[in-house]
Amino acid sequence: GQQLNQSPQSMFIQEGEDVSMNCTSSSIFNTWLWYKQEPGEGPVLLIALYKAGELTSNGRLTAQFGITRKDSFLNISASIPSDVGIYFCAGSYYGGSQGNLIFGKGTKLSVKP
Amino acid sequence: NAGVTQTPKFQVLKTGQSMTLQCAQDMNHNSMYWYRQDPGMGLRLIYYSASEGTTDKGEVPNGYNVSRLNKREFSLRLESAAPSQTSVYFCASEGLSNEKLFFGSGTQLSVL
Numbered sequence: 001g002q003q004l005n006q007s008p009q010s011m012f013i014q015e016g017e018d019v020s021m022n023c024t025s026s027s028i029f030n031t032w033l034w035y036k037q038e039p040g041e042g043p044v045l046l047i048a049l050y051k052a053g054e055l056t057s058n059g060r061l062t063a064q065f066g067i068t069r070k071d072s073f074l075n076i077s078a079s080i081p082s083d084v085g086i087y088f089c090a091g092s093y094y095g096g097s098q099g100n101l102i103f104g105k106g107t108k109l110s111v112k113p
Numbered sequence: 114n115a116g117v118t119q120t121p122k123f124q125v126l127k128t129g130q131s132m133t134l135q136c137a138q139d140m141n142h143n144s145m146y147w148y149r150q151d152p153g154m155g156l157r158l159i160y161y162s163a164s165e166g167t168t169d170k171g172e173v174p175n176g177y178n179v180s181r182l183n184k185r186e187f188s189l190r191l192e193s194a195a196p197s198q199t200s201v202y203f204c205a206s207e208g209l210s211n212e213k214l215f216f217g218s219g220t221q222l223s224v225l
Contacts, residue, residue, distance in 0.1 A: 006155075031212050042117070042203050042216030043156070088155065092212055101212055105155040 006104030019076040021107045023089035032072035033090040079111050119204050119217035126194045126224045134189040136204030144207040145187035149200040194224045
């Protein structure tokens with residue numbers, strides 16, 4: 001089936017640093033979503049992207065829908081301790097039916113104060 | 114502002130026991146989903162319900178059954194639990210077919 005490759009798997013950074021992570025797929029996707037999951041909680045939607053080339057910000061977070069439609073990027077600027085968590089990309093591909101939202105395996109972010 | 118509510122939060126079962134995980138949403142959403150989350154595997158779809166009265170299999174449906182009791186509630190049943198079903202289970206709902214899922218806080222299930 002369809003798979004998303006999310007990288008890196010984990011990141012250990014210093015407070016104040018910028019963070020970049022990405023997801024790639026082998027198929028063309030028509031939607032990209034980015035979620036954050038904190039310990040003991042369900043994922044929470046951060047940013048949704050619906051158009052190739054789209055660049056959307058949510059506070060210090062910026063995500064882009066790749067122009068090839070096969071990738072997406074999430075950047076976090078000036079990281080703070082509360083950014084800690086697992087970040088998931090998710091997407092749906094052309095020809096997929098409802099319920100075919102595919103999730104990446106996550107990027108675990110640790111921030112050292 | 115409850116959103117998506119799942120019960121129980123934690124559960125331990127013996128192999129062969131049965132149980133039902135409950136999920137309810139108060140956002141008047143049409144679609145509801147059950148996922149399982151395993152280390153290194155991300156989120157995998159078990160079953161979903163596009164509307165009241167309909168259910169469809171996801172990626173990993175074997176060993177599970179679901180019931181869309183009404184628009185608010187979508188339950189997941191394990192008839193005969195197996196250790197391979199040890200996982201964290203998440204229920205989610207979606208309002209306008211825009212693929213923005215709202216998740217519950219999860220049920221951590223251990224099958225011994």
